[in-house]
Amino acid sequence: MLDPLLAANMNVTWWLLPLVVTVSLVYNATRYELPEKILQRSMKMAVAIIAFMGGALVFLFLLS
Amino acid sequence: MAAQRIDLKNPILAAALAWFVPGLGHAYQGRWFKAILYSVCIWSTWFCGWALGDGKVVYYNRDMKRGRWTAGYAAQVLVGAAALPAIYQNGRASPGGKPEDRSQIELKGPISGTFDGALAGVNFTDGRKAFFRVRGQLEMQPSDDDSFRRSVTGRFTGTVHPTDENDAGVADGTAVEVSVNYLESLEPEVFPSAHRALKCTVKGRISGAKGGDISADLRGKVLNVRSLWNRYAAPLDAEGLEAAHGDLGKYFEIALVYTWIAGLLNLLAIWDAFEGPAYGYGDEDPATGKRPDDKSVPPPVVATATPAPVFAEPPPPSQVSATG
Numbered sequence: 448m449l450d451p452l453l454a455a456n457m458n459v460t461w462w463l464l465p466l467v468v469t470v471s472l473v474y475n476a477t478r479y480e481l482p483e484k485i486l487q488r489s490m491k492m493a494v495a496i497i498a499f500m501g502g503a504l505v506f507l508f509l510l511s
Numbered sequence: 512m513a514a515q516r517i518d519l520k521n522p523i524l525a526a527a528l529a530w531f532v533p534g535l536g537h538a539y540q541g542r543w544f545k546a547i548l549y550s551v552c553i554w555s556t557w558f559c560g561w562a563l564g565d566g567k568v569v570y571y572n573r574d575m576k577r578g579r580w581t582a583g584y585a586a587q588v589l590v591g592a593a594a595l596p597a598i599y600q601n602g603r604a605s606p607g608g609k610p611e612d613r614s615q616i617e618l619k620g621p622i623s624g625t626f627d628g629a630l631a632g633v634n635f636t637d638g639r640k641a642f643f644r645v646r647g648q649l650e651m652q653p654s655d656d657d658s659f660r661r662s663v664t665g666r667f668t669g670t671v672h673p674t675d676e677n678d679a680g681v682a683d684g685t686a687v688e689v690s691v692n693y694l695e696s697l698e699p700e701v702f703p704s705a706h707r708a709l710k711c712t713v714k715g716r717i718s719g720a721k722g723g724d725i726s727a728d729l730r731g732k733v734l735n736v737r738s739l740w741n742r743y744a745a746p747l748d749a750e751g752l753e754a755a756h757g758d759l760g761k762y763f764e765i766a767l768v769y770t771w772i773a774g775l776l777n778l779l780a781i782w783d784a785f786e787g788p789a790y791g792y793g794d795e796d797p798a799t800g801k802r803p804d805d806k807s808v809p810p811p812v813v814a815t816a817t818p819a820p821v822f823a824e825p826p827p828p829s830q831v832s833a834t835g
Contacts, residue, residue, distance in 0.1 A: 484793030
């Protein structure tokens, strides 16, 4: 079970990052076969998702 | 087609293996990079969710009487072997097609171990009332007395830890010894926790306390008494679900989402094992779509003029007059 102290001090948003990485890798692995191409496209996709989510976060923060 | 450059072997078998164990289908096809990538990504997401949810988020609960079932399991079962035991565990936990009521569950055999819980509603013989945290050793077994179906015999010995608001004059760490006589509530045998919760009525004595004879409710958990077989992918009943939400808070939902996403990602991997990569091998020329080793010259594109429409010539006037 998760350490309660760690859980209390950790923002849930950080749990998004591992998901972004795995989703990018698996999605692009189903699009291409070459490892270099998969890794290259995954990195672009992960950066794009994080940038988009970060932008949404900033937008919502400014609105609030 | 990328699939023509990849030996997919038997695609149906590969897809079945990819479903059963993420990464196994691609290993069967000899696509080792993808086999490792899928297994690491999908398994890590799955077990991260499983651990984050304290092993309580992967289950299938079908209440036949109410016509309800756990819809999220449809995503989890896409991970294959790791989620399949949930179907069997649901059958064990709900033999009548309905989760058992804790107030009706009987103790089928002896249970003993470290107990952590509380003595609630403590009534001293002199009229004082109190509530204590307790920790100690509990031993309990079904009673031979057939007059009450849920009669049990047993003993709890441990120490009491009074709360600040209501210590009833009892010092912290005072020894307590009580006998158990009636089981009010018992957690199911098949349940996703190593500890087993129960509630029973007790009578006994708190050492050295004035008017130390007491009657009370003993409620809490016997620690580490449930085997892995009885807890892996076991369903939560209504009380268990409520307690899990209380214990884990928002992490219960995050853990659920992790296991769902692991299953849905494996759906993509299953299709990749069956059909090959969707866009191509990855080394094609973006402009022509050709492979690097493809030296064939594309046929020249020749501009052709639009052909003039062909009309049938009208018959000569002599034929027209003859037929007319």
